[in-house]
Amino acid sequence: MTTHRIAVIPGDGIGREVVPAGLEALRATAGRFGITLAFDHFDFASAEYWQKHGTMLPPDWEPTLRQYDAIFFGAVGWPEVVPDHISLWGSLLQFRRTFDQYVNLRPCRLMPGVRSPLAGREPGDIDFVVVRENTEGEYSSIGGRIFEGTERETVMQETVMTRVGVDRVLRFAFEQAARRPEQHLTSATKSNGISISMPYWDERVAAMASEFAAVRVDKFHIDALAAQFVLHPEWFDVVVASNLFGDILSDLGPACTGTLGIAPSANINPDRAHPSLFEPVHGSAPDIAGRGIANPVGQIWCGSMMLDHLGHPEAAAHLLGAIEDVLALGPSEAPLTPDLHGKGTTVELGEAIATRV
Amino acid sequence: MTTHRIAVIPGDGIGREVVPAGLEALRATAGRFGITLAFDHFDFASAEYWQKHGTMLPPDWEPTLRQYDAIFFGAVGWPEVVPDHISLWGSLLQFRRTFDQYVNLRPCRLMPGVRSPLAGREPGDIDFVVVRENTEGEYSSIGGRIFEGTERETVMQETVMTRVGVDRVLRFAFEQAARRPEQHLTSATKSNGISISMPYWDERVAAMASEFAAVRVDKFHIDALAAQFVLHPEWFDVVVASNLFGDILSDLGPACTGTLGIAPSANINPDRAHPSLFEPVHGSAPDIAGRGIANPVGQIWCGSMMLDHLGHPEAAAHLLGAIEDVLALGPSEAPLTPDLHGKGTTVELGEAIATRV
Ligand SMILES: CC(C)[C@H](C(=O)O)[C@@H](O)C(=O)O
Ligand SMILES: CC(C)[C@H](C(=O)O)[C@@H](O)C(=O)O
Numbered sequence: 001m002t003t004h005r006i007a008v009i010p011g012d013g014i015g016r017e018v019v020p021a022g023l024e025a026l027r028a029t030a031g032r033f034g035i036t037l038a039f040d041h042f043d044f045a046s047a048e049y050w051q052k053h054g055t056m057l058p059p060d061w062e063p064t065l066r067q068y069d070a071i072f073f074g075a076v077g078w079p080e081v082v083p084d085h086i087s088l089w090g091s092l093l094q095f096r097r098t099f100d101q102y103v104n105l106r107p108c109r110l111m112p113g114v115r116s117p118l119a120g121r122e123p124g125d126i127d128f129v130v131v132r133e134n135t136e137g138e139y140s141s142i143g144g145r146i147f148e149g150t151e152r153e154t155v156m157q158e159t160v161m162t163r164v165g166v167d168r169v170l171r172f173a174f175e176q177a178a179r180r181p182e183q184h185l186t187s188a189t190k191s192n193g194i195s196i197s198m199p200y201w202d203e204r205v206a207a208m209a210s211e212f213a214a215v216r217v218d219k220f221h222i223d224a225l226a227a228q229f230v231l232h233p234e235w236f237d238v239v240v241a242s243n244l245f246g247d248i249l250s251d252l253g254p255a256c257t258g259t260l261g262i263a264p265s266a267n268i269n270p271d272r273a274h275p276s277l278f279e280p281v282h283g284s285a286p287d288i289a290g291r292g293i294a295n296p297v298g299q300i301w302c303g304s305m306m307l308d309h310l311g312h313p314e315a316a317a318h319l320l321g322a323i324e325d326v327l328a329l330g331p332s333e334a335p336l337t338p339d340l341h342g343k344g345t346t347v348e349l350g351e352a353i354a355t356r357v
Numbered sequence: 358m359t360t361h362r363i364a365v366i367p368g369d370g371i372g373r374e375v376v377p378a379g380l381e382a383l384r385a386t387a388g389r390f391g392i393t394l395a396f397d398h399f400d401f402a403s404a405e406y407w408q409k410h411g412t413m414l415p416p417d418w419e420p421t422l423r424q425y426d427a428i429f430f431g432a433v434g435w436p437e438v439v440p441d442h443i444s445l446w447g448s449l450l451q452f453r454r455t456f457d458q459y460v461n462l463r464p465c466r467l468m469p470g471v472r473s474p475l476a477g478r479e480p481g482d483i484d485f486v487v488v489r490e491n492t493e494g495e496y497s498s499i500g501g502r503i504f505e506g507t508e509r510e511t512v513m514q515e516t517v518m519t520r521v522g523v524d525r526v527l528r529f530a531f532e533q534a535a536r537r538p539e540q541h542l543t544s545a546t547k548s549n550g551i552s553i554s555m556p557y558w559d560e561r562v563a564a565m566a567s568e569f570a571a572v573r574v575d576k577f578h579i580d581a582l583a584a585q586f587v588l589h590p591e592w593f594d595v596v597v598a599s600n601l602f603g604d605i606l607s608d609l610g611p612a613c614t615g616t617l618g619i620a621p622s623a624n625i626n627p628d629r630a631h632p633s634l635f636e637p638v639h640g641s642a643p644d645i646a647g648r649g650i651a652n653p654v655g656q657i658w659c660g661s662m663m664l665d666h667l668g669h670p671e672a673a674a675h676l677l678g679a680i681e682d683v684l685a686l687g688p689s690e691a692p693l694t695p696d697l698h699g700k701g702t703t704v705e706l707g708e709a710i711a712t713r714v
Contacts, residue, residue, distance in 0.1 A: 077549065084549035085556050093550065117587050119476040143516075143553040153520035157554040159500075163510035192434065192441035193450065193604065196500040197514040199442050223604045224640075227612035230474050230587060247550065247580045248605065255584035283581075 003036040004310050007068040007275070011046050011091075013284030014294035014346075015074020021296030021350025022072065025319060026303040028357040033315040035307070040068070045091035047078035056082075056090030062098060065275060070306050071095065073279035074299065078286065089141065092279070096134050099274035101267035102165065103172050104132035104246060105305070106281060108253035108263065112328035114340060116258050118230065126257050128236040131173040132246025134267055136165040137197075139243045159197045161242070166204045172270055173240035174212040180237055185212075187219040188241035188249060201242060225249065229256055254281055259339040261295025262327075264302040266309060276309055278302040295337040296350045297323055322356040360393040361667050364425040364632070368448075369403050370641030371651035371703075372431020378653030378707025379429065382676060383660040385714040390672040392664070397425070402448035404435035413439075413447030419455060422632060427663050428452065430636035431656065435643065446498065449636070453491050456631035458624035459522065460529050461489035461603060462662070463638060465610035465620065469685035471697060473615050475587065483614050485593040488530040489603025491624055493522040494554075496600045516554045518599070523561045529627055530597035531569045537594055542569075544576040545598035545606060558599060582606065586613055611638055616696040618652025619684075621659040623666060633666055635659040652694040653707045654680055679713040 010019040023039060030037045042064075043049055044057050056076075058064070065071060076091050077084050095101070110116050110126035118126075143157035177185040187205045191198035202219065209217045220228060222245050228235060229252050241249055254263035263281035280298030288294060300323060308316035326334050326349070335344025335352055344352075367376040380396060387394045399421075400406055401414050413433075415421070422428060433448050434441050452458070467473050467483040475483075500514035534542040544562045548555035559576065566574045577585060579602050585592060586609050598606055611620035620638035637655030645651060657680060665673035683691050683706070692701025692709055701709075 083556070085552035088549045089552055115476075117476055118474055119472075139550050139552075141552060145553075145557070151520055155518045155554050155557040157516045157551065159514045159516065161512045163508055190601070190604075192445045193496050194514065194601070195442035195446055195496075195498060196502075197512050199440070200502070200512040223608035224617075226583060226605050226609040227617055230609065230612045231616075244547070244551070247547075248583050251580035252583040252587065252609070255587045259588075260581075260584055 003038050004069045005067065006037055006039050006306075007065050007071045008039050008041045009045050009071060010041070010074040011076040011284065012078045013075060013286055013289035014282070015076065015284055017289070017292060017294045017346045018280065018296040018299035019072070019074040021346055022299035022303050024350055024354045025300040025322070025357060026307070028354040029303070029307065029315050029319045032318070032357060033312060035312055035315060039072075045076050047081040047087065050082045050087065056087055057094070065095070065099075068275050069310060071275055071277040072302065072306060073277050075280065075282065075284040077284045080286070093139065095277055096267055099269055099277070100135060101269050101274070101276055102133065102135045102169055103268045103270055104134040104250075105266040105268060106130040106132060106246070106250035106253070106263065108250070108257055110257040111262065111324060113330045113334075114258040114262065114327055116256060118233065118256055121233070126233040128233070128253065129176065129238055130246055130250040130253060131169065131176060131238060131240045132250060133165065133169040133241070133243045135243075136160050136162060137243035161197050161200055163204070166201060167208065170204055170208045170240060173238055174208055174215055177215045177238040178212055182237040183214055184216045184237035186225070186236055186239045187217065188222050188225050188239060188245040189219050190222045190245070192221055205240075222248070226252055229253060250281055259295060260298070261337065261339045262297040262301065264298050264305055266302070266305040268309065278306040278309075292345045292347065293338050294346050295339050296346050297327070297353075300350065300353055319357060322353050326352050326356050360395050361426045362424065363394055363396050363663075364422050364428045365396050365398045366402050366428060367398070367431040368433040368641065369435045370432060370643055370646035371639070372433065372641055374646070374649060374651045374703045375637065375653040375656035376429065376431040378703055379656035379660050381707055381711045382657040382679070382714060383664070385711040386660070386664065386672050386676045389675070389714060390669060392669055392672060396429075402433050404438040404444065407439045407444065413444055414451070422452070422456075425632050426667060428632055428634040429659065429663060430634050432637065432639065432641040434641045437643070450496065452634055453624055456626055456634070457492060457628075458626050458631070458634055459490065459492045460526055460625045460627055461491040461607075462623040462625060463487040463489060463603070463607035463610070463620065465607070465614055467614045468619065468681060470687045470691075471615040471619065471684055473613060475590065475613055478590070483590040483610075485590070485610065486533065486595055487603055487607040487610060488526065488533060488595060488597045489607060490522065490526040490598070490600045492600075493517050493519060494600035518554050518557055520561070523558060524565065527561055527565045527597060530595055531565055531572055534572045534595040535569055539594040540571055541573045541594035543582070543593055543596045544574065545579050545582050545596060545602040546576050547579045547602070549578055562597075579605070583609055586610060607638055616652060617655070618694065618696045619654040619658065621655050621662055623659070623662040625666065635663040635666075649702045649704065650695050651703050652696050653703050654684070654710075657707065657710055676714060679710050683709050683713050
């Protein structure tokens with residue numbers, strides 16, 4: 001019986017509150033399915049670590065984390081202590097790049113019992129997945145400033161797209177689409193305005209489409225696509241997007257399903273050459289941190305995605321089912337958190353789901 | 358009595374259908390307020406022109422258009438005939454850059470009689486303006502490809518932000534905010550991920566804020582901001598954004614107010630050294646073009662913004678009032694177009710508004 005070794009990194013803010021709830025649900029599920037999970041906790045990738053050490057990570061972070069089968073991650077960012085671009089490029093964005101987690105998979109589903117801000121939408125109307133490129137594109141670290149501090153100051157930042165980087169995430173997205181009943185892939189572009197990188201993206205989509213004849217492909221410019229997420233979320237099945245566009249769509253999508261608090265994400269290296277990382281879409285949320293009211297569902301759903309990745313699809317489905325069952329009870333029957341219009345706490349909602357498991 | 362000379366460019370698709378409705382409403386308003394408008398029509402900046410001439414514009418387009426006090430523009434883009442990045446960079450984006458229309462002003466308001474896709478939202482809940490940088494940023498033409506056609510193919514595109522370019526649009530936005538009752542400015546950023554250009558944007562916002570002590574300033578990363586447009590549109594008053602982020606937000610905002618069909622935009626050179634351009638936010642809409650059902654309200658509202666820019670605020674307000682009055686009748690009393698849940702045509706709705714004027 002294999003033991004799956006999991007590195008646990010709570011990070012900052014509500015990351016520290018929702019990770020314990022995620023672990024509790026994972027333990028319950030593992031127990032039920034006879035899966036052995038071994039958790040090791042790390043305090044790096046946090047503002048507190050930064051305050052003590054002046055860096056976000058210890059020098060040996062890479063070999064350390066490489067020993068694990070997966071990383072269960074909370075959230076990072078505490079701008080009062082360390083600017084976001086330093087904390088993020090010093091941790092999460094570093095992990096994604098170093099461990100070549102080139103797919104960021106973000107399911108977006110209107111759950112039973114959750115109220116959508118969109119009028120008249122029911123569970124089933126919104127159920128798609130965003131496949132986000134996760135290592136290159138607009139998130140480059142190339143660029144700089146010239147004539148600094150003068151009236152002529154000019155700042156440049158490169159977007160970088162490579163054939164390898166674009167094709168591999170497109171292939172993953174096409175494969176996902178091919179496996180789903182609708183077989184429908186939407187590509188997010190902006191080739192009318194961003195006239196060098198985005199036409200290239202379109203070209204590669206067209207080339208890949210020829211290999212997947214059964215998949216219906218369409219494309220929307222990102223401005224129009226954002227609008228259609230609100231007007232016609234039922235149109236979408238698999239949405240593939242560059243790093244930045246995927247980032248935007250995978251916050252907007254969950255907002256349309258009621259709250260960012262329930263949305264999970266899987267930062268995957270599909271080749272399994274490196275550990276993958278599972279983190280909720282929401283951030284550290286300094287505005288509500290410390291009050292015990294953060295929604296743990298995103299983190300728990302991450303646990304489900306992690307179980308699936310580790311080769312336990314049944315356990316993953318069971319945990320997701322438990323989440324759905326508890327949400328479906330609604331705010332009067334279940335201890336749902338305030339973002340779900342309830343009065344429950346992080347701990348209470350986490351326990352309700354673990355119990356249900 | 359001055360004559361305002363207006364260059365009219367219908368462009369492609371529904372641009373040709375809504376521009377006549379816009380002109381009719383403008384003529385009616387001008388008549389009522391004793392304003393003299395002289396319109397000259399141009400067929401360039403269209404796919405038809407491209408088919409005839411192999412370019413989007415004639416060689417003397419710049420001195421030609423410079424003679425006008427404003428440009429009344431429909432929409433451009435017909436990808437079956439000419440790729441979007443060629444048609445757009447060969448016309449609209451060229452105009453914005455050459456005429457230094459560095460502010461793109463895009464009001465976003467839930468109108469009486471229009472159904473929002475957001476549950477429970479009433480007119481008054483959504484009423485903000487997006488101030489979009491319009492000449493630089495992510496819409497640069499710098500970049501290219503290397504190792505073309507091989508597995509090593511790499512594509513780069515620069516984002517370019519200048520002190521001059523960022524500061525002038527921020528100043529405009531702060532001035533707008535200072536004049537409005539709420540005095541609230543929201544900056545769209547992504548400085549946690551886009552770690553060179555966006556931290557610079559944040560820095561300039563902070564510097565400018567010190568000159569406008571009365572304006573309450575906050576910032577959101579673009580992913581979270583897109584989510585909040587759906588969850589809390591009532592939070593926003595003036596939103597300032599880079600070229601790309603402004604593009605996205607100014608489609609998403611109008612979607613939250615029911616339809617892109619009513620949204621106008623003003624591409625302004627506030628220094629009045631060059632002609633400004635007024636165009637609806639929607640594009641040429643190949644999917645509904647030729648059917649006579651496009652919503653002319655965005656184009657007519659552009660006419661109102663143009664009158665304001667030409668120094669006729671009363672006439673502008675009157676025309677906007679006429680739009681509101683007709684929309685408020687709702688789809689059963691007024692010939693609203695299908696996107697407004699009615700059965701009216703472009704011509705009918707245009708006439709109803711012109712008559713109301
Ligand atoms: C057509 C396109 C290039 C343009 C833009 O991206 O600026 C449009 O979306 C707009 O918002 O005016
Ligand atoms: C925190 C931030 C850098 C990150 C991103 O932009 O990728 C986050 O928004 C996400 O979506 O995981």
